[in-house]
Amino acid sequence: MSDNTLSDAVQSTAKRVRLWLGIGGALALITGFIMLVWPGSAVVAMTMVLAFYTLLTGIVYAVIGLTAPLGGVWSRIGHVLVGVLFAVAAIVAFMNPSTTSVIVGVIVVTFIGIAWIFEGAAALASLSLSPAKGWTIFYAIVSILGGIALLFSPLIGLQVIVLWIAITLIVMGIVQLVRAFTLGRS
Numbered sequence: 001m002s003d004n005t006l007s008d009a010v011q012s013t014a015k016r017v018r019l020w021l022g023i024g025g026a027l028a029l030i031t032g033f034i035m036l037v038w039p040g041s042a043v044v045a046m047t048m049v050l051a052f053y054t055l056l057t058g059i060v061y062a063v064i065g066l067t068a069p070l071g072g073v074w075s076r077i078g079h080v081l082v083g084v085l086f087a088v089a090a091i092v093a094f095m096n097p098s099t100t101s102v103i104v105g106v107i108v109v110t111f112i113g114i115a116w117i118f119e120g121a122a123a124l125a126s127l128s129l130s131p132a133k134g135w136t137i138f139y140a141i142v143s144i145l146g147g148i149a150l151l152f153s154p155l156i157g158l159q160v161i162v163l164w165i166a167i168t169l170i171v172m173g174i175v176q177l178v179r180a181f182t183l184g185r186s
Contacts, residue, residue, distance in 0.1 A: 014184030022180035029173025035166035040098075043162060053091035055137040056184035059087030091147030105158040113157070 001098040035042040062083030065076045093100040120143030123136050128138040 018180045018183050021176055025173045025176025025180055028169045028176060030171055032166045033171030034111030035162060039162045043105060044097045044101045047093060047104055048097055055090035056085050058083045058090060061086060096181040106154040109150050109154040113147040116143045132133045
């Protein structure tokens with residue numbers, strides 16, 4: 001392969017990579033701005049995507065239960081019941097998108113809060129293994145206090161998480177666009 005052919009192949013690849021980096025950056029930037037301007041609508045939209053997935057999962061389980069030739073009666077009944085439960089959950093979510101979004105958000109933030117408390121406790125439990133005991137104690141305190149704060153105010157925690165995701169997407173989108181315009185340029 002000649003140097004000219006190799007150079008053309010590299011340039012062609014760089015153009016495609018720049019295109020896809022640009023598309024990814026633009027999508028991140030647009031999504032971040034949408035989440036920043038309309039955080040409630042963004043959370044509702046994400047919840048509806050999850051509800052759609054839940055509905056499809058319910059249909060899949062029901063079909064497995066109704067059509068699978070293997071497995072006993074209880075296995076088939078179990079699959080159908082799980083499918084119905086998923087479908088009912090999805091229908092409830094579609095009928096009450098705002099309420100469902102708040103409930104799902106509070107559940108997620110509550111689990112994050114609980115996880116942070118356990119994470120802080122685990123850091124303290126492994127303190128004897130840490131060469132940087134001061135940083136480990138600081139981390140544990142921040143983790144436990146952050147977890148407690150989320151448990152006492154999950155709605156504020158949800159708002160902060162959505163804001164953080166929006167800002168992160170905007171920054172990542174900008175950086176990705178810069179990468180797209182500068183990749184392969186000498």
